[in-house]
Amino acid sequence: MEIFSGLISGFSIALTPINLLFGFLGALIGTAIGVLPGLGPAATIALLMPAIYVIDAPVTAIILMAGIFYGSMYGGSTTSILLNLPGEAASVVTCIDGYQMALKGRAGAALGIAAIASFVAGTIGIVGMTLFAPKIAGFALSFGPPEKFSLAVVGLLMAVTLSGASVVKGLVMMALGLLLASVGLDPISGKTRFSFGIIELQSGFDFVTLAMGVFGLGEIFYGLESAIKTEIVTTKVGQVWPTMKDWVASRMAILRGTLVGFFIGIIPGGGAVISSLVSYAVEKRVSKRPEEFGQGAIEGVAGPEAANNAASSSSFIPLLTLGIPGNASIAMIFAALLIKGITPGPFLIVEHPDVFWGVIASMYIGNVMLLVLNLPLVGLWAKLLRVPFGIMAPVIILFTAIGSYSIQGQAFDIYSLVGFGLFGYLLRKLKFEPGAMVLAFVLGPMVEGSMRQSLLMSGGSFSIFVTRPISLALIGLFAVLAIGQTAVTLRKRFRTTT
């Protein structure tokens, strides 16, 4: 009953003209900027962060930020499908089959199913968040450092299985991501690591700069030397509404993705990235035609898109109830709340019920707005991408350069961006998949922090990770999956040789 009355009061706040306007503007601008390559939700929110200074009411400011977040998630899917450029790590998986569908002239179906999956999953995610937030948050509260460590490492190792044919290269990516995350001030000892006297490196590398460099600039650099001048899909988007065959193929993928995304999104450090990767792995595993994955399977778009949007909804749970941002985008919203004088955490629902319920109610409205914006206007968003490479490439470079500069206002970030761009180019040339590296970079502080805390708890023994039930269950789950994967690989190899 309390939930119901809270939600009613939330809708009375979210439905005021000013909040409706800012929710709509957030969704619109978020989608428009999220569509632009290299600019994912974190960069988009970061770019638009100055806007909250001119808005007085905290709830309006956070509704705007939440709208931008959702909008850019939608927009990121468009870029992934039409350009093969994931705006952020969560869209990496969408590229795999979405872009292949686009190359086969089914861009419309891919974009349509992505929008519908996002809407369905986002809405179910918000309903789940409304109903179960207190209970789920209670369960997540029981996660101590060993569980967090096991979860993060298992998530990373699962990402490696998606890094392409070579597990070794995937593990290299994971190790490099963790190493990049360790650059800067060590939070426990206060020592600076790998900064080599460079002051700007003391705070470590910025996630947005890294993602924009590796994915955005790296692709542009690679495009400069490849024979195909552009990888932008120039064919017509086509029929957006999926066919009956597409529906049948994707409906269960959407539901599975929603469940996977919702539960993974709750856990701090989980979020959209892991959920989309796990969803893809699940879909590939349960599919009767796993060989079609990577060639344009619609389930490969529907599942991960549902998962990352359900996770986007549920990733607000640890933020609003525990005060823990689960990913870079949510961290931006966390910062926005702090700027407006609100400390997210267990007391938020008591001290600022207007913000808590207002934001939740605005998400319901925002999801409808996004579906209305995306399905009919998908052709318009796609037109933003139908610009020749000769214009698009330098514009993307300018966007990423100014975007990275705007975060901290220092030219060093542009140099970092160029460095990461060249690194991304090399990775592409050597057939590495950078998704695992970016994921490891995001989860790096959590992996290290929880590992050190766990060792402190256990008196220096690694056995703590297998003596705690949840941690053991997570490791066991991965062991089963890894053994299964190895068995499949060995069987394939055996068949090839005989």
Added chain:
Amino acid sequence: MERAEKVSSIVLIAFGLFVAFYSRQYLKLGKMITPGAGFLPYWIGIALVVLGAIWCLNTLLARTGSGAGGEKSDAGDVAAEGEARRSRILSRFLPGVLLVILYAWLFEKAGYIVSTALFMIGWQKVVEKEGWLKTTVIAVLCAGCMYALFSYLLKVYLPTGTWFS
């Protein structure tokens, strides 16, 4: 490509060794109960060395496996493609990367307007090899639109240039 993979794997091994050495020597490993700042980076360094070695070995084994049955019929095509790629690297990739580095260097010094205009002109002339009219139109439009978007719409601070202040 094979050589690039081999060289890269050796570079990775050397890098891993450096990371492990630096972590142990300067960051310190600490004790098991209270790991130091260098604990995780040290093990990452060791992991990179091991993974680099496996990668190198895989590359060598792959060469041995494919060496005996190598076909010569496509050799001409491969050489032509290699030559074309080298030409694109020299005419497009290197100038493009240099322009981006130059842009990063000029951004705060010359300010947004000058650096962006120069970058766009340089890109259109050197990388895309466009005529002056098209170059000027694209440079002015892009620099102007980006300025309007970032400065007015998004309220992002754009540097005016330390050279002019």
